[in-house]
Amino acid sequence: MPILRQDITTRSWTIIATERAKRPHDFVKDQKEVLELPEYDPQCPFCPGNEHIAPPEVFSITGSDGRWKIRVVPNKFPALVKSQRSGERLRWRNGPYIEMPGEGIHEVVIECPQHSRTIATMDLAQVETVVTTYRERFLTIDSSATNQMIIIFRNQGEGAGTSLLHPHSQIVATPIVPVDVRRRLEEAQRYYDDNGTCVYCDIIRYEMSTKERLVESNHGFVVICPFASTVPFEMWILPIRHEASFGQLSDAEIPLLAHSLRSSLTRLHKLLGNPDYNYVVRSAPHYTAMEPHFHWHIQILPRLTKTAGFEIGSGMAINVTLPEEAASSLREVKVE
Numbered sequence: 001m002p003i004l005r006q007d008i009t010t011r012s013w014t015i016i017a018t019e020r021a022k023r024p025h026d027f028v029k030d031q032k033e034v035l036e037l038p039e040y041d042p043q044c045p046f047c048p049g050n051e052h053i054a055p056p057e058v059f060s061i062t063g064s065d066g067r068w069k070i071r072v073v074p075n076k077f078p079a080l081v082k083s084q085r086s087g088e089r090l091r092w093r094n095g096p097y098i099e100m101p102g103e104g105i106h107e108v109v110i111e112c113p114q115h116s117r118t119i120a121t122m123d124l125a126q127v128e129t130v131v132t133t134y135r136e137r138f139l140t141i142d143s144s145a146t147n148q149m150i151i152i153f154r155n156q157g158e159g160a161g162t163s164l165l166h167p168h169s170q171i172v173a174t175p176i177v178p179v180d181v182r183r184r185l186e187e188a189q190r191y192y193d194d195n196g197t198c199v200y201c202d203i204i205r206y207e208m209s210t211k212e213r214l215v216e217s218n219h220g221f222v223v224i225c226p227f228a229s230t231v232p233f234e235m236w237i238l239p240i241r242h243e244a245s246f247g248q249l250s251d252a253e254i255p256l257l258a259h260s261l262r263s264s265l266t267r268l269h270k271l272l273g274n275p276d277y278n279y280v281v282r283s284a285p286h287y288t289a290m291e292p293h294f295h296w297h298i299q300i301l302p303r304l305t306k307t308a309g310f311e312i313g314s315g316m317a318i319n320v321t322l323p324e325e326a327a328s329s330l331r332e333v334k335v336e
Contacts, residue, residue: 001019002015002017002018002019003015006228007226007227007230008187008191009187009188009200010184012316014228014317014318015316015318016322017318021321022232022320022321023329024233024329027272027273027302028272036116037115037116037165038115039114039116040115041115041165041166045076045166046071046108046110046115046166047115048068051071054073054076054108055075055076056074057072058073058107059071059133059137059140061132068113069112069126069129070111070126070129071110072109072133072137073108074107075108075170079106079172080102080103080106080173080174081102081103082105083101100176103175104172104173105172106170106171107171107172108168108169108170109130109133109134109137109170109171110167110168111130111167111169112126112129112130112167114167115165115166115167118156118167118265118269119154119262120262120265120266120269122167122262124255124259124262127259127261130169131249131254131258132254134169134281135246135247135249138246141173142245142247142289145287146175147173147174147175147286148174148175148177148285148286149174149176149177149178149285149286150246150286151172151173151174152169152281152283153169153170153172153278153280154169154279155278157275157277157303158276159303160277160303161278177285181282184282185285185288185293185294187199188200188293188294188295189291189293189294192292198242198292198293198294198295199293199295200238200242200294200297201242201295203224203226203238204222212327213225213226214327215267215327215331216331217240218259218260219240219256220240220241220252220253220256220257220260221253221256221259222237222238222240223237223263223264224238225323225324225326225327225330226323229321231301231317231319232302232304232305232319232320233271233304233326233329234299234300234301234319234323234326235299235300235330236300237257237261237264237297237300238297239253239296241253242295243295244283244284244288244289244293244294244295244296245289245290246281247283247289248289248296261298264330265279265300266333266335267333268300270334270335271329271333275302275303275304276302277300277301277303279299279301281297282296282297282299
């Protein structure tokens with residue numbers, strides 16, 4: 001029988017279609033489709049030597065040799081643009097509708113000089129540099145109250161929406177808090193009001209005790225396949241210490257998070273043959289950064305199946321892989 005499971009952090013439902021269940025090898029790409037990339041592409045705006053093609057950097061970290069290890073540049077085709085004015089946010093009516101200027105921040109994090117790498121194939125020190133950069137840009141952007149919501153995300157592969165192959169992620173700051181984020185906050189607040197505890201902290205404690213959906217853990221972070229996973233092999237990386245905002249990430253936690261992030265993506269890479277995926281850092285908005293009910297985390301969503309009419313019409317996901325089986329398969333992958 002299929003199973004319906006509720007995500008207690010959002011109260012949304014997922015259908016676990018056990019009769020359609022697929023094993024890891026069912027998702028592995030045909031090896032002919034796996035693209036071998038060069039270390040350097042003369043046409044890539046993110047490769048070393050081509051810096052003049054990309055917009056001027058706003059942040060960088062250089063090595064002892066004076067060469068850059070990571071760069072952050074404004075997106076050349078931004079979803080939102082930095083405001084050229086000061087003062088109150090503007091909104092205006094257009095009949096029954098509301099509009100406002102498309103002001104915000106849209107940056108690209110060029111994660112390493114090598115064109116062919118991914119987080120899964122970088123060395124750990126470079127992934128630490130990526131995490132450090134995420135935090136530094138988050139804190140800088142969050143210092144302005146006009147940036148209400150900061151989204152850090154990565155699109156890996158054509159099926160996940162990437163347009164450039166060079167390893168990169170993106171940061172977008174918006175002047176409003178989207179409805180989906182508000183819903184997560186409201187459900188976390190509701191749970192806290194009913195139980196007096198953070199829903200994510202309770203999930204961490206339960207998953208670490210049962211270990212059914214536990215992928216791995218270290219002194220700072222736990223990686224799980226969530227109980228109501230919306231896609232096969234979905235993973236969450238959660239800090240064990242309660243932190244509402246990603247900006248609360250401590251210096252000591254940076255290498256631990258880098259290890260968890262690299263290890264999780266390496267497991268996917270080895271198990272599923274370098275699948276396309278998205279990940280997003282889900283953090284509290286600017287004005288709820290210290291709240292006791294929300295808990296920032298990274299959501300990793302492999303793009304192994306397609307969304308079709310039922311999912312669009314109902315808002316419910318259909319997952320063809322049990323999270324317990326996914327976690328078991330991911331645990332078995334050897335990670336260096």
